[in-house]
Amino acid sequence: MTHAVSRLRAERLARSLKPFVARGSRAPRCERCRVIPSHCLCDWRPQVAARSAMCLVMHDVESLKPSNTGWLIADVIAETTAFVWQRTEVDPALPALLSDPQWQPYLVFPGEFVVPERVVSRVATESGRRPLFILLDATWSEARKMFRKSPYLEHLPVLSLQPEQLSRYTLRRSKRDDHFCTAEVAALCLELAGDVEASAALDAYLDVFTEHYLAAKFQRVIDTDDEPHRRLKTFMPA
Template sequence: MSHAVARLRAERLARSVKPFIARGSRAPRCPDCRVIFSHCLCAWKPKVQADSGMCLLMHDTEPLKPSNTGWLIADLIEDTSAFGWLRTDVDARLLALLDSPVWQPYIVFPGEFVAQERVVDEVVRQPGKRPLFILLDATWTEARKMFRKSPYLDRFPVLSLQPEQLSRYCLRRSKRDDHFCTAEVAAMCLELAGDQQASQALDAYLDVFSTHYLSAKRHWPLDEQDSVHQRLHTFL
């Protein structure tokens, strides 16, 4: 595995002074999908194209958590970058990415917490540029802090999503039903940008990941012929 989130995870592990132990099962996990080997997800990785790019700003331990869904985005979207967030330091590679003339960055965040002159609710393509969605991969409390304390993001429009459905993500739960996991947010962004196939594939991949993860945690057998797997099979 060599995508951006996997590399960030390796960098974070190299800095750790003690092993990171995930909650729940201590059984060995597949290093490529982070699910225990009996419920490995690797054969279900979708293959789709997308014009959009993703930039994940990840709070300290997010790359280490097996339940993190930023990993799924990096599995699917070829142009995914991932950076650890620090209040006192900014990765020079991140700043270079944000300054690249190839990309049209949007910081994705709820508009109710932002000055309204910065808020947009649609992706308007600029000639010669591709959408780059900056996602704060963290708990809600952490994400609000990251947004406030990242002045280098202040120059970009804030894409405020207006989803009609409730979150389907069940591996970690926010106290609010209108909070979404990172992969759900990415899928909404892809749809707004016109990358409908990639959006649908990411939604389907998230559902299969959740099924494998929870089945492993609860010692349930998998039914790879069920509707969840069949929906994703379209994109393999």
């Protein structure tokens, strides 16, 4: 079963002039979950419903990185779209999605970089329109550039998250403790929108993905009865 990020990855690979090799590893990986086969994550994909939708605007090679967590969002949230960011060209489907009246789009970005008039801290639920969260999936420096150079996003309200907890994601770290991986941001957005079960499922899925990824990297045996796996099991299909 494919989803928006896996299709984006396939399109990006088709355009590549040479194979993409993840830093520090040449081991074969499962095409479905991007973890080496001995630590495959495919049997741990949760199934939950959500009213919210996600739109990932991804920097050029993000879909190719095994550690990318936008893939996890698309695994969990059925209505996830994904687009490659380009400074000079825009996929016409992206502005069409943003103008669809069924959605209330929110561009998720730190409020300190935005004029105060655009910043919101809550998700409106009374309008009848469903939340659509636009996430810039990139490194922090890349995301700032994408934010500045995407005029089709300039009219959108900016949802500024102020979570109290520090990031738990350990595969790729920002230099700032208040920056989160893309899946963490998505889980926080889902919680704000009232999609509490989907938020918890994505949060648990991220923890299990991280455990499988690091266990594969350091050649550790996975304990499928540990706390993250037990938590994720509550969102697995019967």
